[in-house]
Amino acid sequence: FLGSPRMSFLPGTLKLDGSAAAIRLSDTLLPVAPGRGLNGATDGQAVLLGLRPEHLTRAQAATPAQGTFRYDATIDLLQPTGSRSYATFRLAGAPVMAELQAHDVSRPGERLPIDINMNRASIFDAKTERAI
Template sequence: MRIEIAKLHRRLKTTMIYVTHDQVEAMTMADKIVVLNGGRTEQIGAPLELYHHPRNLFVATFIGSPQMNLLAGTLLSAEAQHAHVRLAGGEEVFVAVDASGASPGEAVTLGVRPEHLVEATANGGDGGVTGKVLVVERLGECTLAYLQVDGVEDNVVAKLPGDATVEAGGSLRIGVNRSACHLFDSKGEAFRRVPASKTSGPRAALG
């Protein structure tokens, strides 16, 4: 149905307003998305703008399937070009965001989309977080691995290559480039992401 509506929109070349609770429909059909939460506007923007630069946790978890992974942490240091975070499981994380308005000791949430998680060995061996593999979904062009990670309430989902050798019952060490991470403050508001070309320090986010 959404494809037919999108084709109709292009053919009529007129403004259309379509209300949906399905983020896939919104991403497929819209030139501009208005994300509402209880009647309040959370963010307005093009689909990929909302995907790559969500303003807060509500938008971040609404846009994207599988949903963005969320890991609780604490700020160790906060600078204009990066934040140094300790996750609940003890791992330390560098995130390419402008955290100059925050202070060490504040509670934060790290957000990482499944496709930005890679096996640590494929990330140059720069460290990572180890999780127990609970379920593996082999979808052909990709493999979804659902992990139990210490200190994380929900499963962490990693979107890996289709030929990944991961198996349920085993363990998987994952890492991510810090420029692909998101960071949210205790109120759920996003820190502004810093372009990779402007960052300094370690490339590995998890280590």
């Protein structure tokens, strides 16, 4: 994938339960956005979850919007770039980058709620690397 900063890829397992779907990333279960087609995917299928930094933001509302997963992150690395900052944290043990407003976070070690827009997440078959 082209672009900078790059997309984060996290290995997981697809969980299907009737009309609901989720991706298990070790100890974290992220719900797949309602109504998303999964192109013949199966329960237990190994997948890669692709997250772009611009689809991860500091939580603003008291409750997450539909299709959004809220995660309490501890910032490991902070890269200020003027009006924006790129913050790296760990999700299920893997580094993930979020694009935040410059004032959203002030230092590494800070904890803050991050909303992950699962409506914009990419899901790939882990074996073929084709989009699901």
